[in-house]
Amino acid sequence: MKTNGHKPASMAVQLPKCPTGIQGLDEITGGGLPRGRPTLVCGGAGCGKTLFAAEFLVRGATQFDEPGVFMSFEETGAELKANVASLGFDLAGLMRRKKILLEHVHIERSEIHETGEYDLEGLFVRLNLAIDSIGAKRVVLDTLEALFAGLPNEAILRAELRRLFRWLKDKGVTAVITAERGREQLTRHGLEEYVSDCVILLDHRVNDQIATRHLRVVKYRGALHGTNEFPFLIGDKGLSVLPITSLSLNHEVSNARIATGIPRLDAMLGGKGFFRGSSILLTGTPGTGKTIISANFAQAAARRGERVLFFSFEESPHQIIRNMHSIGLRLEPLVKSGLLRFHSARPSLYGLEMHLATMFKEISAFQPRVVIIDPITSLMDSGTDSETKGMVTRLIDYLKAGQITSLFTSLTQGGHTLQQSEAAMSSLMDSWILLQDFEGNGERNRVLYVLKARGMAHSNQIREFLISNRGVDLVDAYIGASGVLTGSARAAQNSLEKAAVLAGQQEAAQLKREVERKRTALERQISGLRADYETEAVELRRIAEQVGTQTRLLSTERTELGRLRQADVSVAAGAHRKFKPKIGKL
Amino acid sequence: MKTKTVKRNSVPAGSKPDKLWQLRLYVAGQTPKSLTAFANLKKICENHLKGRYRIEVIDLLEQPQLSKGDQIVAIPTLVRKLPVPVRKIIGDLSDTERVLVGLDLRQAA
Numbered sequence: 213m214k215t216n217g218h219k220p221a222s223m224a225v226q227l228p229k230c231p232t233g234i235q236g237l238d239e240i241t242g243g244g245l246p247r248g249r250p251t252l253v254c255g256g257a258g259c260g261k262t263l264f265a266a267e268f269l270v271r272g273a274t275q276f277d278e279p280g281v282f283m284s285f286e287e288t289g290a291e292l293k294a295n296v297a298s299l300g301f302d303l304a305g306l307m308r309r310k311k312i313l314l315e316h317v318h319i320e321r322s323e324i325h326e327t328g329e330y331d332l333e334g335l336f337v338r339l340n341l342a343i344d345s346i347g348a349k350r351v352v353l354d355t356l357e358a359l360f361a362g363l364p365n366e367a368i369l370r371a372e373l374r375r376l377f378r379w380l381k382d383k384g385v386t387a388v389i390t391a392e393r394g395r396e397q398l399t400r401h402g403l404e405e406y407v408s409d410c411v412i413l414l415d416h417r418v419n420d421q422i423a424t425r426h427l428r429v430v431k432y433r434g435a436l437h438g439t440n441e442f443p444f445l446i447g448d449k450g451l452s453v454l455p456i457t458s459l460s461l462n463h464e465v466s467n468a469r470i471a472t473g474i475p476r477l478d479a480m481l482g483g484k485g486f487f488r489g490s491s492i493l494l495t496g497t498p499g500t501g502k503t504i505i506s507a508n509f510a511q512a513a514a515r516r517g518e519r520v521l522f523f524s525f526e527e528s529p530h531q532i533i534r535n536m537h538s539i540g541l542r543l544e545p546l547v548k549s550g551l552l553r554f555h556s557a558r559p560s561l562y563g564l565e566m567h568l569a570t571m572f573k574e575i576s577a578f579q580p581r582v583v584i585i586d587p588i589t590s591l592m593d594s595g596t597d598s599e600t601k602g603m604v605t606r607l608i609d610y611l612k613a614g615q616i617t618s619l620f621t622s623l624t625q626g627g628h629t630l631q632q633s634e635a636a637m638s639s640l641m642d643s644w645i646l647l648q649d650f651e652g653n654g655e656r657n658r659v660l661y662v663l664k665a666r667g668m669a670h671s672n673q674i675r676e677f678l679i680s681n682r683g684v685d686l687v688d689a690y691i692g693a694s695g696v697l698t699g700s701a702r703a704a705q706n707s708l709e710k711a712a713v714l715a716g717q718q719e720a721a722q723l724k725r726e727v728e729r730k731r732t733a734l735e736r737q738i739s740g741l742r743a744d745y746e747t748e749a750v751e752l753r754r755i756a757e758q759v760g761t762q763t764r765l766l767s768t769e770r771t772e773l774g775r776l777r778q779a780d781v782s783v784a785a786g787a788h789r790k791f792k793p794k795i796g797k798l
Numbered sequence: 799m800k801t802k803t804v805k806r807n808s809v810p811a812g813s814k815p816d817k818l819w820q821l822r823l824y825v826a827g828q829t830p831k832s833l834t835a836f837a838n839l840k841k842i843c844e845n846h847l848k849g850r851y852r853i854e855v856i857d858l859l860e861q862p863q864l865s866k867g868d869q870i871v872a873i874p875t876l877v878r879k880l881p882v883p884v885r886k887i888i889g890d891l892s893d894t895e896r897v898l899v900g901l902d903l904r905q906a907a
Contacts, residue, residue: 315866317869317871318869319869319871323884323885323886324886324887324888325885325886325887325888325896325897325899325900326887326888326889326896327887327888327889327890327891327892327893327896327897327900328834328835328838328889328890328891328892328893329831329834329889329890329892330831330872330873330874330875330888330889330890331831331872331873332871332872332873333826333858333872333873334824334826334858334865334870334871334872334873334875335871335872336826337826337858337859337862337865337870337873338862338865338866338870338871340862341862341863341865359871362871363871363872363888
């Protein structure tokens with residue numbers, strides 16, 4: 213029989229389900245409790261059995277038009293009304309409209325004497341009358357085990373209970389039967405023996421001094437169900453089971469972008485800021501300015517006329533307002549105008565479930581467009597890792613469904629850049645901004661990275677994050693041969709560079725002058741040489757002229773001489789001419 | 799002997815012995831258990847409360863709304879409406895001793 217639960221859903225006919233209307237439970241059980249059958253809800257004292265049962269009836273009456281009978285063996289009608297009124301259920305009104313009938317069965321052991329054979333027909337008659345008088349589809353028996361205390365004959369009782377469950381089935385009502393948790397079995401008197409269709413176990417346990425409620429579907433005959441233990445809350449709107457694993461990712465997304473309040477950060481995020489309705493994680497070591505960025509974001513949103521809800525788990529609202537005033541952020545007018553609301557609570561005030569419930573309540577009451585949680589890590593101390601992750605998932609899911617932009621700050625320990633829990637949480641986040649401290653030169657400087665920004669081009673650059681009394685600003689960090697420099701080192705580097713430039717300029721000028729000088733020297737040399745040459749040339753010309761004159765004179769003299777010795781010349785010439793033949797003739 | 803028992807026991811019970819006893823027997827239909835219970839009750843009353851009792855039989859199948867008033871769960875149930883305090887005895891009343899104790903007609907041994 214049990215294997216049925218593991219068969220795929222292709223089995224054409226599924227058991228008809230009766231939706232409980234309890235948030236999350238219908239997701240776990242795939243539609244609700246088995247219709248027309250009894251379901252056993254067991255758990256220890258104070259784990260919420262009666263509220264579970266009451267909500268099952270109230271939701272049935274209000275949401276599914278299924279009237280119900282609440283047969284109480286412990287609490288009187290007045291007590292029950294008062295108790296469920298804290299969940300916002302108007303039991304009295306529903307009773308007036310004949311949607312719910314409250315039947316208090318009172319059994320006082322001391323008044324009862326047993327004498328021989330009997331049965332519980334009286335109970336059957338009462339239940340039957342109650343069901344028929346309002347046409348009930350749902351029945352709650354809370355808690356049947358009171359019968360064991362009131363009626364001594366267990367043999368008769370057991371036989372009658374078996375008959376009762378059979379009778380309930382025949383009657384076709386969906387019943388919830390509550391029972392105390394037993395020591396070695398699910399219920400103290402072994403009621404699970406009679407209810408074989410669906411058993412739900414509620415648990416309330418304390419971890420690290422903080423109590424959390426859990427729900428587990430122990431058994432669900434013939435149906436697929438989540439077998440995990442799920443944390444659940446009892447809020448002022450009733451129960452809320454947190455089925456982490458069955459969350460569907462089908463919320464609508466927006467293409468609209470919203471500014472962060474820091475222009476340079478917008479520039480780093482593709483120039484436009486975050487997507488509306490996205491979830492943003494802001495991690496950083498202590499004192500890196502997480503709250504400041506959050507406050508800037510809050511201010512920017514409020515100035516756009518959007519409502520902002522600021523959950524603060526470390527500082528009181530007044531403290532935040534005062535501190536932000538010191539950096540030029542005026543939050544007070546925004547609070548006064550009703551656009552910005554703070555909600556401060558110590559994380560250890562109550563358990564995680566209660567925090568979540570409170571946050572849901574605040575959010576649904578205020579209807580903000582932007583929610584800031586500062587810091588989420590404080591809450592993480594109130595539960596185990598899986599619980600907190602479940603809670604954050606749940607919260608993000610809730611916010612995304614409402615297209616509410618959420619900013620979570622997360623405090624990291626110094627020394628560790630990324631913690632395990634953050635890495636786990638970051639997968640739930642659309643954008644992740646990391647704030648870091650840079651220590652060096654005897655100072656600490658803040659830097660900012662955009663680690664992740666789904667769906668947008670974003671800067672991979674490191675930016676120095678400056679906080680002054682005029683507000684915040686991002687400046688380019690110095691990135692050079694010697695690494696990333698920030699703060700005074702960056703300033704020093706800047707001036708160093710300026711000096712270097714100046715020196716270079718001076719050197720260039722120097723060189724230029726040198727060249728000029730050399731050129732002048734060269735020119736001087738050239739002109740000297742030219743002068744020398746000129747001098748020499750003049751001398752040479754003079755000599756040449758002298759020589760020419762002498763030559764001319766000489767030739768003139770010779771001509772004169774020749775003229776004087778004309779004959780001789782001709783003789784000599786003739787003799788010379790005649791001499792040759794003479795020789796030849798010889 | 800029977801009358802003697804009544805006299806002896808009804809007086810120390812603190813209630814006025816001459817006061818009328820009002821007894822109500824809740825049944826659901828004419829089941830063997832109901833019939834037995836009624837017969838047993840009749841016998842006990844005759845023996846111990848002769849002339850001072852009134853029995854009202856309520857069949858819840860006919861008047862189910864009456865089950866609420868006396869917080870009836872088990873059937874048959876005998877309710878001693880008067881004298882006060884109200885007492886309830888469940889079962890077919892076959893154990894006479896226990897019925898007498900339950901009705902405060904005899905101190906528990």
